[in-house]
Amino acid sequence: MSCLLIRFLTCTIQRKQSYLYARYFSTSHSDNMLQFPAAERNKEHMLNVLKDHLPANKEGQALEIASGCGAHVALFAQNFPLIKWQPSEIDQRCLESISAYKEHYGLQNINEPIPIDVTSPVQSWNEGKFQAASFDAVVNMNMIHISPWDTAIGLFKGCGSLLKSGGLLFLYGPFAVHGKLIPESNVSFDASLRQRDSSWGVRDVDDVEKLAIQNGMALMKTVDMPANNKTLIFKKS
Numbered sequence: 001m002s003c004l005l006i007r008f009l010t011c012t013i014q015r016k017q018s019y020l021y022a023r024y025f026s027t028s029h030s031d032n033m034l035q036f037p038a039a040e041r042n043k044e045h046m047l048n049v050l051k052d053h054l055p056a057n058k059e060g061q062a063l064e065i066a067s068g069c070g071a072h073v074a075l076f077a078q079n080f081p082l083i084k085w086q087p088s089e090i091d092q093r094c095l096e097s098i099s100a101y102k103e104h105y106g107l108q109n110i111n112e113p114i115p116i117d118v119t120s121p122v123q124s125w126n127e128g129k130f131q132a133a134s135f136d137a138v139v140n141m142n143m144i145h146i147s148p149w150d151t152a153i154g155l156f157k158g159c160g161s162l163l164k165s166g167g168l169l170f171l172y173g174p175f176a177v178h179g180k181l182i183p184e185s186n187v188s189f190d191a192s193l194r195q196r197d198s199s200w201g202v203r204d205v206d207d208v209e210k211l212a213i214q215n216g217m218a219l220m221k222t223v224d225m226p227a228n229n230k231t232l233i234f235k236k237s
Contacts, residue, residue, distance in 0.1 A: 010222040032100035034069035034093065038142065042225070043075050046141065046172060049223055049231050051226060053168060056080055063116060063162065066143040067195065070098030076139070077107045084109050084138070086126075088116035118154035122161045128194045141172040144208075148199035152211060153222075160215025163236040169217065176204040182222060184229050197228035208232065 054060070060083045064073050067087035077085045087098045087110065098113040116125050138159050144152040159169045174186050181187050181202055190202040209219045212234045223231040 011110060012125060019159065028030075028165040032096045034097040036071065039068055039071045041227070042141070042172070042229070043072050045225055046072065046139075046170070046231065047075055047171065049225075049233075050076060050139075051079070052136075053170075053233060054083070054137060055079060056082070060084070061088065061134060063135050065116060065138060065140040065158070066090075067098055067113060068094055068141075070094070070101035070113070072139070072141065073098065074101040074105050074107060077110045078105065081109055083219075084111065086111045087113040088125075089113055090115055090117055104151050104176050104202055117150075119150050120154070122158040122209055122226060125158065125162075125236060127224045130162055133167075134162055135162045136164055136167050138163060138167070138169045139172075140169070143173070144171070145173050145202045147194060149203075152203065152208065154209075154217045156206075156211040156217070159234070159236070160217060163217075165236055168220070169232075169234040169236075171208070171234065174202045174227060175208070175232070177203055178206060179204060183228060205230075205232065 014142045056079070060080075060219060062076070062083050063086045064076075065088055067073050067089050067104075070087060073085050073087045077083070089095050089098065091103065095115065100114070101107075102110045112124050112158075122130070140155055153173075156169075159167075163169065174189065176186075176190075186202060193200040193202070204220070205219075212219060216237045217234040218237065219232060220235040221233040223233065225231055
């Protein structure tokens with residue numbers, strides 16, 4: 001689960017972090033290694049989606065936006081040893097936790113995590129060191145519904161710039177489809193998010209797809225996931 005990538009809401013960042021940690025945060029199991037129960041529940045399911053779409057025997061570069069505690073990227077790196085993984089976060093506790101996961105598992109194919117604010121221009125990400133069209137895949141889980149819409153805009157702008165032709169964005173979370181949000185638990189979840197912050201909320205696939213088109217990408221596949229979530233897979237033209 002992500003610690004939010006938000007720059008411009010400085011006045012509310014503590015409130016947001018407190019909510020997320022209370023809802024998703026469990027105890028650490030090794031010094032700085034944090035655990036998010038949601039990440040523990042969904043990481044294997046997301047790994048299966050990646051296995052269906054990424055080659056395990058080919059070198060590549062993958063960027064994870066909003067890596068959370070590091071549990072996801074650690075699992076992905078173990079199963080895709082030829083892919084070099086670049087995790088990112090904005091919260092310092094999460095950055096330290098990602099490093100702890102990397103060290104704990106001795107994963108040489110994970111770069112040190114970097115702070116990325118997706119609402120900033122992509123040219124500033126990683127201090128401007130990223131090259132255009134350099135990533136084979138981008139993974140983003142549980143971010144755009146618990147952050148302002150500007151984070152979704154920034155995410156797709158970044159992917160439009162950084163993904164290679166044919167590169168994939170894996171976007172995980174709850175989604176409405178053509179204006180309809182089901183089941184009732186997702187409706188209640190959406191209402192609770194909007195009550196907490198009016199700029200948050202479960203996004204509609206149609207709106208997300210529009211962002212993709214604007215940035216040279218197309219929705220390739222929608223995968224239904226456990227707990228009423230979905231993974232949207234977008235392909236760069």
